[in-house]
């Protein structure tokens with residue numbers, strides 16, 4: 001096939017995947033700008049994208065683009081080196097106007113890849129991947145000692161940018177991105193033949209502006225996120241706390257509805273006209289199953305109190321009272337349990 005068998009076909013694949021990656025990076029920097037200007041809206045976007053089928057399809061497509069782009073880059077480099085043979089070790093015969101970045105595209109790509117490994121570990125693995133793996137409180141990554149839901153994007157900004165080395169790694173990645181994207185931009189047009197004297201200068205100019213705006217925005221974002229993380233802005237901002245509170249409200253409601261459903265199931269499993277069996281089933285339920293709900297409820301109350309100390313979440317307050325009552329009922333059930341066992345053994 002032309003796209004794999006000829007050198008120009010392979011360059012075309014590089015150009016096509018390159019255009020898509022430039023569009024992704026541009027979209028990404030615009031989305032981060034929402035976090036810069038309106039963090040609450042940013043969390044809404046994180047929740048909307050999450051691990052829904054459309055976001056997963058987009059992520060899989062994006063991963064395929066990166067993999068194809070990298071695979072073809074290595075392939076073309078190996079092919080070029082073979083074609084040039086031993087010449088590559090002699091005095092450099094390239095014309096002097098060939099830019100530094102054009103000779104170092106592979107190395108720049110490797111630096112960006114290294115940045116991406118760190119970046120994916122800090123964000124994607126803790127957000128979209130986490131959402132696919134488990135929603136359990138104990139499985140969620142912790143920020144300031146409290147589990148953070150993948151929908152709380154701002155807490156992951158806090159986690160990443162409170163590390164001193166994060167802005168350092170990011171700025172290195174952005175510098176590599178500037179050189180790589182700047183050269184890649186006009187090189188794409190060169191591949192598809194838009195390289196007459198008038199156009200190549202215009203395209204170089206457009207590419208340079210586009211790349212510089214994207215990279216400057218990323219840099220500004222990294223600086224602002226670092227300053228805010230060190231001020232604990234994402235932990236203390238009232239509006240954000242209210243938003244985190246919505247997560248705990250839903251969790252609190254899930255605990256009570258879960259408890260009610262489990263209790264109803266036990267009641268249904270016993271014949272209604274057998275009060276002794278009904279009482280035994282209730283005691284067993286309170287002794288064996290109910291403590292897990294108390295534990296879950298106490299965790300929700302504790303974590304909500306830590307994560308949003310300045311807002312009062314009604315459902316969480318009710319859950320606290322519910323846990324206290326449940327504890328009392330478990331106490332009574334435990335007192336009755338030995339008598340129940342003894343009467344069963346008779």
Ligand code: HEM
Pocket residue numbers: 025028032046049050058059060062112119123124125127128129153170173174177218219221222225
């Ligand atoms: C200030 C700089 C940046 C910040 C704060 C940032 C933040 C984020 C966040 C929050 C996610 C979402 C993870 C998720 O929901 O799964 C993400 C994903 C991603 N970022 Fe960045 N990012 C930055 C720069 C970059 C740059 C420069 C690149 C590329 C060169 C990049 C490539 C990606 C990719 C490939 C994903 C995965 C998208 C997906 O499939 O979900 N990011 N980033």
